[in-house]
Amino acid sequence: xxxxxxxxxxxxxxxxxxxxxxxxxxxxxxxxxxxxxxxxxxxxxxxxxxxxxxxxxxxxxxxxxxxxxxxxxxxxxxxxxxxxxxxxxxxxxxxxxxxxxxxxxxxxxxxxxxxxxxxxxxxxxxxxxxxxxxxxxxxxxxxxxxxxxxxxxxxxxxxxxxxxxxxxxxxxxxxxxxxxxxxxxxxxxxxxxxxxxxxxxxxxxxxxxxxxxxxxxxxxxxxxxxxxxxxxxxxxxxxxxxxxxxxxxxxxxxxxxxxxxxxxxxx
Amino acid sequence: xxxxxxxxxxxxxxxxxxxxxxxxxxxxxxxxxxxxxxxxxxxxxxxxxxxxxxxxxxxxxxxxxxxxxxxxxxxxxxxxx
Ligand SMILES: [Zn+2]
Numbered sequence: 001x002x003x004x005x006x007x008x009x010x011x012x013x014x015x016x017x018x019x020x021x022x023x024x025x026x027x028x029x030x031x032x033x034x035x036x037x038x039x040x041x042x043x044x045x046x047x048x049x050x051x052x053x054x055x056x057x058x059x060x061x062x063x064x065x066x067x068x069x070x071x072x073x074x075x076x077x078x079x080x081x082x083x084x085x086x087x088x089x090x091x092x093x094x095x096x097x098x099x100x101x102x103x104x105x106x107x108x109x110x111x112x113x114x115x116x117x118x119x120x121x122x123x124x125x126x127x128x129x130x131x132x133x134x135x136x137x138x139x140x141x142x143x144x145x146x147x148x149x150x151x152x153x154x155x156x157x158x159x160x161x162x163x164x165x166x167x168x169x170x171x172x173x174x175x176x177x178x179x180x181x182x183x184x185x186x187x188x189x190x191x192x193x194x195x196x197x198x199x200x201x202x203x204x205x206x207x208x209x210x211x212x213x214x215x216x217x218x219x220x221x222x223x224x225x226x227x228x229x230x231x232x233x234x235x236x237x238x239x240x241x242x243x244x245x246x247x248x249x250x251x252x253x254x255x256x257x258x259x260x261x262x263x264x265x266x267x
Numbered sequence: 268x269x270x271x272x273x274x275x276x277x278x279x280x281x282x283x284x285x286x287x288x289x290x291x292x293x294x295x296x297x298x299x300x301x302x303x304x305x306x307x308x309x310x311x312x313x314x315x316x317x318x319x320x321x322x323x324x325x326x327x328x329x330x331x332x333x334x335x336x337x338x339x340x341x342x343x344x345x346x347x348x
Contacts, residue, residue: 003293008286008289008290009286012285012286012289015289015292015293016285016288016289016292018324021292021293021296022292022293022296022297023296
C-alpha cells in the first residue's frame with residue numbers, strides 16, 4: 001500500500017509497531033467491519049476503528065438520538081438529537097478520518113435480513129442492548145461463519161468475548177436460551193455508568209484489530225468480565241459445548257429465530 | 268567504505284523523527300530478505316536511531332557513514348520478514 005503524506009503521519013504510531021507495520025496498516029485499510037448498534041458500545045468501537053483506519057465500517061441501528069443517550073454514547077451530540085443514530089455517528093466518524101467509508105444502515109435486524117446484511121463484512125461486532133438481537137447475531141454469525149466480537153454492559157459490569165465459528169465457543173454454549181423477559185432488568189432498574197461502554201467498547205475494538213492483523217490471542221474460549229466498582233477483570237473459561245443448540249455438530253437450531261418482544265432495552 | 272551494493276535507495280533528507288524511521292521501515296518491508304537498502308539522510312538523531320531500530324527489528328546494519336558536514340548514508344540488509 002502506498003501511503004500519502006497525511007496517511008504516513010496519521011498511522012505513524014501503528015506503522016512503527018513491529019506487529020503492525022505498513023503491511024498491517026494495509027490489512028486494516030482493506031478490512032470491512034459491521035457494528036450492530038450505534039449506542040453505548042457501538043460509539044467507542046466505531047470511533048476507535050475509524051481512527052485506526054479500518055477501510056469500511058457499517059453501522060446498524062434503527063433508533064434516533066435522544067438526550068438520554070448523551071451520558072454515554074459519545075459519537076452523538078446535542079446537535080444530532082432527533083437524527084438517526086447511524087447518520088449522527090457517520091458524521092462524527094467521517095470528520096475524524098475521511099479515509100474510512102462509513103455505511104449507515106438504519107434498519108432493525110430480523111431473521112430474514114441479517115444474513116444478507118452481514119454477508120459483505122469480515123468481522124461482526126455486537127454492541128446491541130437486548131437479548132433477542134444478541135441471540136440473533138450469534139446464531140447468524142455461527143451459520144455464516146463470521147467472527148463475532150460480542151460485548152455487553154449493565155450497571156457497573158461489562159463482558160466481552162470473541163466468537164470464531166468452527167474454532168471456539170458461541171454465545172449459546174454459554175447460555176443456551178435467552179433469559180425470560182421477566183428476569184431481565186426493567187427500564188427503571190437498567191442503569192449504566194456512562195464510562196463503562198468506553199472500557200468494554202475499547203476492548204472490543206482491540207479484539208477487532210487483533211483479528212484483522214492476525215496478531216496475539218483472540219478472547220476465544222473466554223468471557224472477560226469487568227467490574228468497575230471493584231476494578232477487577234476476571235476471565236471465565238467458556239468451553240465449546242458439544243451439545244450446543246447452534247454450533248455443535250448436530251445443531252437443533254438450524255434456522256434463525258426472532259424472539260418475541262417483551263424485553264426492555266436500555267435506549 | 269566497504270563495497271556494498273544496494274537493491275533499493277531512499278532519500279529521506281529533510282524528514283524528522285519518527286518519519287525518518289517510518290520511511291526506512293516501509294522501504295525494508297517492501298524488499299526481499301537478503302536485499303540491501305541504502306538510506307541517505309541529514310538528521311543527526313536519525314543517523315544514530317535508525318541503525319539501532321533496524322537492529323532491534325532483526326536486520327543487519329552493514330555501514331553507517333558520514334558523507335559530508337550534514338549527511339549520512341546507512342546500508343541495511345533485510346534479514347527477516
Ligand atoms: Zn455454541
